[in-house]
Amino acid sequence: MGGTPTDIKLIDANGRRIDGRMPDELRPLKIEAGVLKRADGSAYVEWGHNKVLAAVYGPRECHPRHAQDPTRALVQCHYNMAAFSVDDRKRPGPDRRSQEISKIISEALTNVVFTEYFPRASIDVYIEVIQANAGTRCAGLTAASVALADAGIPMRDLVASCAAGKAADTVILDLGKEEDNFGQADIPVGYVPRTDEIVLLQMDGDLTIDEYKKGLGMALEACKKVYEIQRDALRRRYHARATEVPAEEPVQAQQEGA
């Protein structure tokens, strides 16, 4: 949140950022679907130095019961940071920041899930940040929608997410840790590319309206790139599944042969 003045040079004379990126360049992003065994669906996202896991359980019985909705399923997201994920140890358990992030990610995901197919049920999404380096809510939302798809939850589309912001008086994409700490503004965005809808939107810092428009435009373009990487992760996952030898049949065949 916000920026504090610093001597660190966030953008050099050549317009390069502290990690060598150009203003509109994403950090390296790697997504893998189906990384956990027990969960109904899962995903792993490595985004710059962020490492985030997402797991989906459900649709299953909704707890607490009084939260059940007789007309649709609830998408309940739990965003959590590991104690060791940041430089100064984070006290375990939910804090106000994580509760707010859980709420807005739940809302963003609810938008794309066909919740009316599963009345009274709960679709639980667990996001664990195991290494944090700015932009964890975007990485978490990106991972969570891949995990939902991996769990076979019917969805209108994936939600792709990315932030833009401002540092050293320049509008930049996908803020790194120094840019987040010492920058001037941050705009996290969650976007549904197929329908051109913004489902998560926050902003803090100081921006003129023109800078804001430029930043939002950059973030939306980046979301489209993130979206392709998400889709690719799912394609790889299901290609692997399709070519796997089915587990049940060979065992039976052996027994018959014996």
Place this chain on the structure above:
Amino acid sequence: MSKDIMADLKRDHIVKLLSKGVRPDGRKFDERRPLTIQTNYIRSAEGSARVQLGDTDVIVGVKMMVGAPFADTPNTGVLTTNAELIPMASETFESGPPDPESIEIARVVDRGIREGHAVDMTKLCIEPGKEVWIMFLDVHVVDYDGNLFDACNIGANAALKTAVVPAKRAGKGEDFPMPVQHTPISLTAVKIGEHILVDPTHDEERVADARLTVTILENGNLCAMQKGLNGSFRADEVFKVIDLSTRLGADVRSRI
């Protein structure tokens, strides 16, 4: 359960009205409800305001305490914002630890005040690295008819403007007025179907698809934003809400 059915019934009714260009209470889509602000409302607080926005009624109090700064900001005071949605205000509010709804309200109000640099926090430093003023911004909602975000933001700004830092009581020199330097004003709009309405009532909020709060400074710059609810916005709708916030915020600011 019964409330959900009521919301569904009301939704049809409200959508029908909106398609004729009318809101349930007769307002225009870009019209705020009547606003009254009473400052210095609570004697025991260092600064306070009672804000009535239509039938929404909130009391904001500022309390100051001497404490230790955060290690990474040794020269600035500390801001802590909390919102209490007490059962008195609505049948849907429960007592107990803050739920996600009140946390979101507190954090969005906090973000506006903090990111808008409403208070010069460096002037709340007593001894660098050792002692600073901790500023508690407590919001008490006593009557709920929607749009707590803006009512609380207005209350926070008004309470800060009238606050006095109780230095004498704490043995830290003479009392001084709160070093307020900016007035970040938020405007909240909801989307119902294709319609964008500012300052929603409880009924409008309950049937809304999406909500957007935009906080703007006196120089026209943006300092905070929060989208809520399950629905979505297109980029042009976001820009429309920014326009509305710029336009309506100036009037609110002149009242504080």
